[in-house]
Amino acid sequence: MKRFACGDIIPGCASSFTAADDEGILVQTRRHAVEAHGAAEPGTDSDVLVRPAIRPA
Numbered sequence: 001m002k003r004f005a006c007g008d009i010i011p012g013c014a015s016s017f018t019a020a021d022d023e024g025i026l027v028q029t030r031r032h033a034v035e036a037h038g039a040a041e042p043g044t045d046s047d048v049l050v051r052p053a054i055r056p057a
Protein backbone atom coordinates (compact mmCIF):
# COMPACT_ATOMS: atom_id res chain seq x y z
CA MET A 1 0.00 0.00 0.00
CA LYS A 2 0.97 3.59 -0.57
CA ARG A 3 0.08 6.67 1.40
CA PHE A 4 0.18 10.39 0.70
CA ALA A 5 -0.44 13.15 3.22
CA CYS A 6 -1.34 16.38 1.45
CA GLY A 7 0.03 18.38 4.38
CA ASP A 8 3.52 17.21 3.43
CA ILE A 9 3.43 19.54 0.44
CA ILE A 10 0.63 21.95 1.37
CA PRO A 11 0.98 22.99 5.02
CA GLY A 12 -2.34 23.06 6.82
CA CYS A 13 -4.14 20.51 4.64
CA ALA A 14 -5.28 17.59 6.78
CA SER A 15 -6.28 15.28 3.91
CA SER A 16 -4.47 12.00 3.37
CA PHE A 17 -4.94 9.22 0.84
CA THR A 18 -4.10 5.54 0.63
CA ALA A 19 -4.12 3.23 -2.37
CA ALA A 20 -2.55 0.06 -3.68
CA ASP A 21 -0.11 1.95 -5.91
CA ASP A 22 1.04 5.41 -6.95
CA GLU A 23 -1.57 5.71 -9.68
CA GLY A 24 -4.33 5.02 -7.18
CA ILE A 25 -3.06 7.92 -5.09
CA LEU A 26 -2.79 10.26 -8.07
CA VAL A 27 -6.37 9.58 -9.19
CA GLN A 28 -7.50 10.84 -5.80
CA THR A 29 -5.15 13.80 -5.52
CA ARG A 30 -6.06 15.13 -8.98
CA ARG A 31 -9.65 15.39 -7.79
CA HIS A 32 -8.58 16.74 -4.40
CA ALA A 33 -6.59 19.52 -6.10
CA VAL A 34 -9.82 20.76 -7.67
CA GLU A 35 -12.09 20.31 -4.66
CA ALA A 36 -9.72 21.58 -1.97
CA HIS A 37 -7.03 23.66 -3.62
CA GLY A 38 -8.71 25.56 -6.43
CA ALA A 39 -7.20 23.76 -9.40
CA ALA A 40 -9.15 24.57 -12.54
CA GLU A 41 -9.62 20.98 -13.63
CA PRO A 42 -8.55 17.47 -12.52
CA GLY A 43 -5.49 17.29 -14.74
CA THR A 44 -2.07 15.85 -14.06
CA ASP A 45 -0.33 19.12 -13.13
CA SER A 46 -0.18 18.17 -9.45
CA ASP A 47 1.44 14.79 -10.13
CA VAL A 48 4.96 16.23 -10.17
CA LEU A 49 4.43 17.55 -6.64
CA VAL A 50 2.55 14.57 -5.26
CA ARG A 51 4.57 11.67 -6.65
CA PRO A 52 7.82 12.33 -4.73
CA ALA A 53 5.85 12.62 -1.48
CA ILE A 54 4.10 9.24 -1.76
CA ARG A 55 5.29 6.89 0.99
CA PRO A 56 4.95 3.17 1.64
CA ALA A 57 2.02 2.47 3.97
Ligand SMILES: [Zn+2]
Pocket (backbone or CB within 6 Å): 006, 007, 010, 013, 014, 015, 032, 036, 037
Ligand atom coordinates in the same frame (compact mmCIF):
# COMPACT_ATOMS: atom_id res chain seq x y z
ZN1 LIG B 1 -4.86 19.03 0.22
